[in-house]
């Protein structure tokens with residue numbers, strides 16, 4: 001069950017001085033208004049994301065699981081003996097479990113996630129399920145430098161970045177991230193990355209605008225989190241979820257649209273909204289194999305293998321790092 005985050009008074013320093021507070025205030029006082037998508041993932045947000053992965057319209061998780069089911073043994077051949085699998089944005093670790101089962105060369109698993117409660121829960125379960133493995137969770141923002149736990153720091157490293165979470169970065173951020181991961185994993189290391197592919201706009205729109213409204217709840221939870229942690233007073237009923245494929249920019253955009261003219265208090269500030277004005281909360285970029293390959297090559301990585309589901313909706317790609 002969801003553990004409610006501590007509700008913070010508006011005069012509490014955490015409500016005005018944390019990185020979350022600074023990013024939210026900067027984003028809501030900018031034009032257009034925006035908030036980075038990494039803030040979706042408090043405990044409630046992580047639980048809502050898990051519900052999204054089970055929706056009939058949300059094809060990425062099903063497709064990637066099918067690819068892993070079929071090709072995990074091929075991926076396992078890229079993994080050196082006695083290595084640590086480092087997953088960036090591990091969430092439920094469901095996909096890592098499939099690689100762990102197929103790759104006896106993995107001696108340790110280091111899930112890295114910003115969603116602290118979920119990370120701790122999954123690490124505890126993994127220790128019960130895999131007593132022979134070293135489980136070394138890292139509670140960190142993976143866009144920033146972080147230390148690996150000492151128990152795994154000397155092992156050969158393999159990166160795992162499923163879910164197409166890479167699509168939530170802006171193009172210039174992808175390069176910086178891939179270079180940072182390359183430096184961390186080392187020359188010759190492999191990264192196995194899930195990459196969602198461009199497809200018919202109807203399929204993309206449905207995946208982010210599901211009939212049951214779970215994605216809308218996930219999006220609106222950002223406002224609830226701001227209320228809980230930053231002393232905000234957003235009226236969730238006065239904002240609506242919007243999601244659409246932007247064909248020119250190859251991305252699904254998510255926004256929260258203000259249903260009326262209104263003022264909202266956040267972290268000690270008053271934010272004005274015009275009727276219809278939106279907060280841009282997420283981009284989910286979609287790629288072709290070629291466009292992703294070019295991005296990887298431009299960031300020091302060489303694509304060496306790609307695997308697809310039967311409809312070619314999604315891909316898992318293996319890269320090797322060759323430029324530090």
Ligand code: SAH
Pocket residue numbers: 037038041046049061088089090091092093095112113114115140141142143162163164165
């Ligand atoms: N890998 C899982 C989860 C994907 S959801 C899967 O494929 O199903 C994205 C995950 O990345 C979430 O668990 C979220 O908490 C985490 N995440 C997003 N931005 C992050 C960041 N900047 N640093 C660390 N974790 C992040």
Ligand code: AVI
Pocket residue numbers: 052060163164165166167168207208215282283284
């Ligand atoms: C985690 N990330 C890849 C998801 C995506 O599809 O961009 C987050 C998500 N947003 C809405 N639905 C799912």
